[in-house]
Amino acid sequence: MENRINSSWITSLFEKSQDVVVRQIKINQNNITVYLFCVDGLINQALFDEAVFRSLKFDPYLSHCVTERAMMDYLLEGGAYHVFTSEEADYQKLLKSVLSGMVALIFDSEEKAIVYDIRMFEKRSIQEPSEENVMKGSKESFIEVMRMNTALIRRRIRSEHLVVESLTAGRVSKTDMSLVYISNIADMNTVNKIREKINSIEIDNVSTPAFIEEFLIENKHSIFPQIMYTQRPDRVSANLSDGRVALVVDGIPFVYILPCQLPMLMQSPDDYANHFFIGSSLRIIRYLSMIVTLFLPAFYIAATTYQSQMLPVQLALSTQAAKQNVPFSSASEVLGLLISFEILIEAGLRLPKAVGTAMSILGGLVVGQSAVAANLVSPAVVVIVSLAGISGFIMPNQDLSSGIRLTRFLLAVLAALAGFFGLAIGLILIITHLCSLNNYNTAYIWPFVDVEERNIKDTLFRFPIRYFKKRPDEVAAQNKIKQGTKKDGQEG
């Protein structure tokens, strides 16, 4: 009886689960009995009554069905008052469907079931993105429901080539995923590779982002993010149009985009919402901020501990004056404050919003000022660490921001050990590492490694849209023309 669709077996399987309902229903005078199998709380009650229960009890044509098979055929051919109705003969698939919120009518003698997709569970409404807010542009963001998310994407790309493939991962969680791509643009090798990776996930639960990300990225030891996530459907649709692949995971309120390159992580939706001069300026500020957050603390340590002659006269003298009565070395000061800064961030995340703000003021201003007044740290170090900290948060991608924050510790330690020599070694290590990263057959720092005019138009600067004639070489394998004229009649 095992692994066959049978009401007795299913009843015994879920006898201890109060939320799983297996209910016997007699259909007509022919004494055909079907079994309703669903999970309470995951279904749309109103739709259930209307589309399933009412039709079963009051549809006069059902009384003409003398066998279960005939009844099934009738229901599948339009008798069921619901469009998403299908026959299921596979026991595992049936379980998955019902446990994800569908309703099944089990026909014991046929060992089959009819599945109604009338899922409905409590969900958030579509809100403004919390991380990627823009002044101009769409205010929609993804939510935890996969189908809503795919609908948001579909609403923006009304092409018949947009493919939404369903996948499942997680031995216990059986998490639904959708692999989204535009079939006549995306590189199918990349699509296949991502599909293979998802299918190869053999862990119990993939409901948290890190579980999925770690399986999808190719260089697992790198702290730089190799997979981009976004809360914005417009951003996903833009990347899909470029030939990239999106992965929508049920229960996660953002969508992954693959393959990912470093310049993508430095782009913000605002770049495209403003004039290209403003967009380019913002992007340059972001790159400068990355340099500041990465190197400023290390530079300060190196300059004040080893190569003070590098500082301009005035700066050297004022730095020296500021540090006169501080008992700690510059390296200890900077590293200590950097750690304190991370503690403040972590505490701010854990605390309720109202308390978090007060704590930030207390930690940042009061403690900082007191530490300076008590000569525990010099004012210059407070400025340096604050500047580096604030610059770190300008990164549009929080994963990149975290990676850079961690890297600046490494650079600060190297600078403390060997001054600018250590800093230079750190820089070489970072560049070498970034150059070695390969992400689904694309270089991570592309197009900086393969500088071609047409590819750099959306990197350090954001050129006017009319210059984006072609899709990125590295990701769009098939249809490279991105912009044509009306006469061309070309579609993506």
Add this chain to the structure above:
Amino acid sequence: MKKLIIFLFSLILCGCSHDMNRREIDEINFIHVMGIDYSEGEYVLSAIYSSSQGADPEKGLAGDEESSEGRGATPFEAFQNLKLKNKKTVSIANTGYFLIGDRAASKGIDVCIDFLSRDETVKMESLLFIVKDMRAVDFINESFEKGQNVHEDLEAVEQKQQELVTRNDNTLVNILNALENDITCGLIPYLVADENSFLLQGYAVFDKLILVDYLDMDTSSGVNFIKNIIRAYPIYLEDNIGLSISYSKSRIKSKLTNNELKVMIDLSFETMVKEVNTDNNIFTEEELNRLTKMQNTYIENIIKKATNYSIHTGRDILQIARLMENQHNKKWSEIEDDWSSMISTIEYEFDIKSQITKSFILGSR
């Protein structure tokens, strides 16, 4: 294997840290200003730095200054002596100004410049000044007695210099470059002590790296006009009319025929009227033409002071030798040896053009 490499790498870095001049910034006495003198048969270095308590962050560099001295047979020896006397490490890495006393300059500036230029930390854009008729140490001590902040006063001198000329030729790197050529005369600005400040009065003239003379202010300005580095310059004409040069450009050409050298100096400049203390209307065409001629003559006289000095003393303060080398490269090799005798025979021709601009926007006369 990877762990081993990381461990070795860390070990190397730790090892490096013991041999990389690790010194916290507050353990160093940065010399702001250094004086170099020659006295009683030995070099005397006097250093000014922030007091041991450090400059007051609120006052910036206006905090207290301290000075100390070091003596030795050579500037290097004197510097070592200075280091020994100091509680902290002494560094000239951030020294902005070097003052060379009259006697040290008269003994030969090459010794001082050589010492400074061999320090790998010294800033090549540091400024060098000669202290006229005084030892640098006395100059500094006098300033201390008057309650002056030497560094700030020298900064003020530098700013004034930048207001008048387009570039500072007295940076260490420029002086090193100028002194390489022993045919021309080197020029370094000199300072004199005023009541409560320092005054930049003109150039000290170096012949074969030895201080030989001081140029007055007009002659020095004439040199600046010919060197094409004038940014602003005041002109005082009769009838209490004051003008200021807002733009100046000079070109020097030379013509060598039968060992007779003629140098043509073309100067064009623009001025703005800054002061009119006369009842006459000067903004008529005739008056403006007259003023233009007068200002041409005024500037020509200043330039002539520089050329006349060169002719009378036989010192190539205008660096005509370099011009010859560039413009008559082949002939230069023939006359190079007799150059010092030729300087006095150079014939100068002047072509001065000017115009008065933007002068009467608000005024009615």
